[in-house]
Amino acid sequence: xxxxxxxxxxxxxxxxxxxxxVLFRKNLVIMLMSLELLLxxxxxxxxxxxxxLRSPRGSIFAIFVILMAxxxxxxxxxxxxxxxxxxxxxxxxxxxxxxx
Amino acid sequence: MFALIPLFPLVGTLLNGIxxxxxxxxxxxxxxxxxxxxxSFLASxxxxxxxxxxxxxxxxxxxxxxxxxxxxxxxxxxxxxVSFDLAFRYDSLAAVMTLVVTGVGLLIHIYSVGYMSHDxxxxxxxxxxxxxxxxxxxxxxxxxxxxxxxxxxxxxxxSYLLIGFWFTKDSAANAGKKAFITNRVGDFGFLLGAAxxxxxxxxxxxxxxxxxVEEGSIxxxxxxxxxxxxxxxxxxxxxxxxLYTWLPDAMEGPTPVxxxxxxxxxxxxxxxxxxxxxxxFSFSGTAxxxxxxxxxxxxxxxxxxxxxxxxIKRVLAYSTISQIGYMFVGLGVGAFSxxxxxxxxxxFFKSLLFxxxxxxxxxxxxxxxxxxxxxxxxxxxxxxxVFMVGALAIAGVPGLSGFFSKDEILVAAxxxxxxxxxxxxLLGAGMTAFYMFRLIFLxxxxxxxxxxxxxxxxxxxxGVMIVPLAILAGLSAVGGYIGxxxxxxxxxxxxxxxxxxxxxxxxxxxxxxxxxxxxxxTAVALAGIYGAYHAYVKNEGRPAERFAARFKxxxxxxxxxxxxxxxxxxxxxxxxxxxxxxxxxxxxxxxxGAVNGAAWLTRKVSSLSxxxxxxxxxGAVNGxxxxHRVFSAGLRRLQTGYVYNYxxxxxxxxxxxxxxxxxxx
Numbered sequence: 001x002x003x004x005x006x007x008x009x010x011x012x013x014x015x016x017x018x019x020x021x022v023l024f025r026k027n028l029v030i031m032l033m034s035l036e037l038l039l040x041x042x043x044x045x046x047x048x049x050x051x052x053l054r055s056p057r058g059s060i061f062a063i064f065v066i067l068m069a070x071x072x073x074x075x076x077x078x079x080x081x082x083x084x085x086x087x088x089x090x091x092x093x094x095x096x097x098x099x100x
Numbered sequence: 101m102f103a104l105i106p107l108f109p110l111v112g113t114l115l116n117g118i119x120x121x122x123x124x125x126x127x128x129x130x131x132x133x134x135x136x137x138x139x140s141f142l143a144s145x146x147x148x149x150x151x152x153x154x155x156x157x158x159x160x161x162x163x164x165x166x167x168x169x170x171x172x173x174x175x176x177x178x179x180x181x182v183s184f185d186l187a188f189r190y191d192s193l194a195a196v197m198t199l200v201v202t203g204v205g206l207l208i209h210i211y212s213v214g215y216m217s218h219d220x221x222x223x224x225x226x227x228x229x230x231x232x233x234x235x236x237x238x239x240x241x242x243x244x245x246x247x248x249x250x251x252x253x254x255x256x257x258x259s260y261l262l263i264g265f266w267f268t269k270d271s272a273a274n275a276g277k278k279a280f281i282t283n284r285v286g287d288f289g290f291l292l293g294a295a296x297x298x299x300x301x302x303x304x305x306x307x308x309x310x311x312x313v314e315e316g317s318i319x320x321x322x323x324x325x326x327x328x329x330x331x332x333x334x335x336x337x338x339x340x341x342x343l344y345t346w347l348p349d350a351m352e353g354p355t356p357v358x359x360x361x362x363x364x365x366x367x368x369x370x371x372x373x374x375x376x377x378x379x380x381f382s383f384s385g386t387a388x389x390x391x392x393x394x395x396x397x398x399x400x401x402x403x404x405x406x407x408x409x410x411x412i413k414r415v416l417a418y419s420t421i422s423q424i425g426y427m428f429v430g431l432g433v434g435a436f437s438x439x440x441x442x443x444x445x446x447x448f449f450k451s452l453l454f455x456x457x458x459x460x461x462x463x464x465x466x467x468x469x470x471x472x473x474x475x476x477x478x479x480x481x482x483x484x485x486v487f488m489v490g491a492l493a494i495a496g497v498p499g500l501s502g503f504f505s506k507d508e509i510l511v512a513a514x515x516x517x518x519x520x521x522x523x524x525x526l527l528g529a530g531m532t533a534f535y536m537f538r539l540i541f542l543x544x545x546x547x548x549x550x551x552x553x554x555x556x557x558x559x560x561x562x563g564v565m566i567v568p569l570a571i572l573a574g575l576s577a578v579g580g581y582i583g584x585x586x587x588x589x590x591x592x593x594x595x596x597x598x599x600x601x602x603x604x605x606x607x608x609x610x611x612x613x614x615x616x617x618x619x620x621x622t623a624v625a626l627a628g629i630y631g632a633y634h635a636y637v638k639n640e641g642r643p644a645e646r647f648a649a650r651f652k653x654x655x656x657x658x659x660x661x662x663x664x665x666x667x668x669x670x671x672x673x674x675x676x677x678x679x680x681x682x683x684x685x686x687x688x689x690x691x692x693g694a695v696n697g698a699a700w701l702t703r704k705v706s707s708l709s710x711x712x713x714x715x716x717x718x719g720a721v722n723g724x725x726x727x728h729r730v731f732s733a734g735l736r737r738l739q740t741g742y743v744y745n746y747x748x749x750x751x752x753x754x755x756x757x758x759x760x761x762x763x764x765x
Contacts, residue, residue: 019751023747023748023751026744031743031744092742092743093742095741095742095743096740096741096742097741098739099739099740099742
């Protein structure tokens, strides 16, 4: 039996690693991958709490999130590809068309 | 039929004027021009034959109603229908005039073929000449003063165009202007007279005027006023005192023009007009007296200026003024047919003299100064012969045309009891003989003063110029016999022919008196010729020099043509110029000032408006923009465009919201 605290620690660790990746890495692909980490950190918490509370709702929600993540990844990598074709780079510092 | 007479020259002028200048050869041009006048001459003869055969003395042909009738209240309070027709009237007077215009015109046209052969503007010249013939025919054929006025103005215009024909020469252009403007002064008289006629009688028809005068439906004073106004027009057109100054200057035109317009036809338009309206002039006795006095004074006055002129054409010009004075004397003493008779003979011998003078000028390569002629009778014998005929005719030597017509006028003047007019006429006759033979002797006799350059080219004129001269010389010699007076066994056929249009005139003189008068005038003419011979051949001009030296002031006065030109230039032209300058100054100062002031005011007001616009309106608009820009400058920094910055903002926002939720709830 995995203690619930370990689940919390692990889930939040994964989440914050993802958050760090999104906020501070400049590579677009790494940022998308970090986004997956964000979602999966939450999934771990959902699945762990579902087990703890003996309720299937959390697990069901986690499956929805995985589905979402899949479709998001598909759309996201499509965007990344078309972006790359224009800029020939993954560096986020180049992507500042919306600068005021 | 007679309505065709003016048509041919019109067609000629249109062809030559529109097409000829660019496309026709010289041969085509003069064929058209001479042909047109020739056809017109034939039509005139045909019309005359028709008139002689028909019982009707007057034929009127109305082409169309020019200004349709409208009811007008006349000066006396009477109402009348006033209308003008484009109508032609053919009677004995018109017949004589058309024959003179087309006949002499035809000869001058033929002469011009030779005279103008070297001119560049050949077609233009003939177009103008035909236009002139057309206008003159309209003038003599017009059945009312309105139609006459078309011709009256038309001949004035053509005179202007032809005097200024060599318009690149300043003096010619100025002479044309002078002639036109002086004529305009007279034309104003004509217009005012015609307007007064409409106001008083409601008609401009010559027949209507004659009828109204005979009925006595016009006041005598008004008739005098109208007649004098019309006569002012005549003095302008016919170069009488006071409007004669333009004619000597008009000699700047080509010589055929001087012969046709300024000797034979146009300048006699005034004579024709007075003869045409003889009823009106007779009714107002005063007007007739004025005509006679002006004519007699002009005859002597112009002749005196002929004494001292050295330009061969200017002598002839003053002679023309003087001879037209004779015509007016004839009209003025009531002998209208005598005036018209002299008009006709004068047309023959004066156009002959002008054309012969042209032939001399042509022979001398353009020299007009008689001081540079002399002894030419051997070099140009044919010209000399015809010139002699013309001079004898104008001097009034018995047997030639001038004698009969001039004598008829003098007899009529004597018979009318105006002895002063007769004496002036007689004096003028002697003077005419003198200056004309002065011209002959200076030109054809005496020492040879021709410049060597001109002498080199000295030649008799070609046949095309000599033949018309010969015909005119023949007419000048025998033209008088159609008016042979009764006392010399003639029938006064001319006066009887004209009686249907100018009225009867009987000189009530005993045959002996009439013969005596003829002898007197013959003696005067011969005395004049002998005087010229004595002064210029026998003593080679020394008496004239002595005379000029002794009466210096008088000589100066006459040489400067009595300073009339200077007077007109100083008083009238100068006055008009001064008035013009005054108006110009008013224009510059007041009108321009007002306009410029208005512009200045507008500019001031608009610059104020511009200031308001740039500072207030634009300031407000720009101010709004500036406010936005200033405030947005800080906020704009937030929009970095980097995704991670936005993501950080989201995270921070979530942290704040969550911490707010945790701390507050």
